[in-house]
Amino acid sequence: MKQVTLYCDGSSLGNPGAGGWCGILCFKDKQKILSGGEIHTTNNRMELLAVIESLKALKEPCVVDIYSDSKYVCEGINSWLKNWVAKDFKNVKNVDLWQSYLQVSSPHSITAHWVKGHAGHPQNELCDSLAKQAAKDMIAKDEAARF
Numbered sequence: 663m664k665q666v667t668l669y670c671d672g673s674s675l676g677n678p679g680a681g682g683w684c685g686i687l688c689f690k691d692k693q694k695i696l697s698g699g700e701i702h703t704t705n706n707r708m709e710l711l712a713v714i715e716s717l718k719a720l721k722e723p724c725v726v727d728i729y730s731d732s733k734y735v736c737e738g739i740n741s742w743l744k745n746w747v748a749k750d751f752k753n754v755k756n757v758d759l760w761q762s763y764l765q766v767s768s769p770h771s772i773t774a775h776w777v778k779g780h781a782g783h784p785q786n787e788l789c790d791s792l793a794k795q796a797a798k799d800m801i802a803k804d805e806a807a808r809f
Contacts, residue, residue, distance in 0.1 A: 663771065664689060666724045668716050671731060671779075671789035672708025673797045680804070681708040682796025684789040685716030694719060695788075699796040701804050708793065709735045710759045714766055723769040731779030731786060739763075739774040 667688040674681040682699035696716055699708070709732035717726070730736055738746075743760065751757045777786055 664722065664724045666720065666726050668713070668726055668728045669730075669783075669785035669789050670709070670712035670716060670728065670735075671786065671793045672705055672710070672712050673790070673793035674703060674705040674708055675794075675797045675801065678702055678704050680797045680800040681705065682793040682798070682800060683708040683712035683715065684792035684796065685712045685719075686785050686789055687716055687719060688785070695792065697792045697796045699800040701800050706732070706734050707756055707759060708797075710738070710756060710763065712789070712793070713739075714759060714762050717763075717766040717770065717772075720770065723771075725771045726773075728772060728774040729777050729783075729786060730774060731777055731790075733776055736774040736776040739767075739772060 668685055670685040672681065672683045680699065680701055681703035682697065684697040687694045696719060698715060709730065713728060713735060746754050746760065751760065754760065777783060
C-alpha cells in the first residue's frame with residue numbers, strides 16, 4: 663500500500679459559527695490541497711470533516727499518517743472509536759461524522775498523530791490558514807445570499 667501523509671485542520675469563527683476545513687495529502691513529491699466549509703458548525707466538526715473529505719480523495723487503500731492539532735480527532739481515531747462503536751455511539755457528539763469516518767477509513771491503515779498547533783510546522787500552518795479562509799468564505803457566501 664502507498665504511504666500517504668495527511669495534514670489537516672479545522673476552524674470555526676464562533677463555536678458554533680461559520681467553519682472551514684483543510685486537508686493536505688502528501689505522497690512522495692506530490693501534494694493535493696482540499697478545503698471547504700459550512701455556514702453553521704463547530705470546530706470539532708470541521709477538524710473531523712477535514713479528515714473525512716481528505717480520505718475520500720484517496721483512490722486506493724493506503725497507509726495514512728494523519729497530523730492534526732486536534733486531540734479530539736487524534737484520540738477519537740486512535741483510542742475512543744472502538745468503545746464508541748461497541749456502545750453504539752451512545753452519548754457521542756458528531757455521530758454522523760464519526761460514522762462517515764468509519765466508512766471512508768475502512769480500506770486504509772490509519773494512525774493519527776497530535777501536533778501542537780501554531781508551532782511552525784509548514785503544512786499545519788498552511789492548513790490552519792486555509793481552514794480559516796474557508797470559514798471566512800462561508801460568511802461571505804452567506805452575506806451575499808442575503809443581499
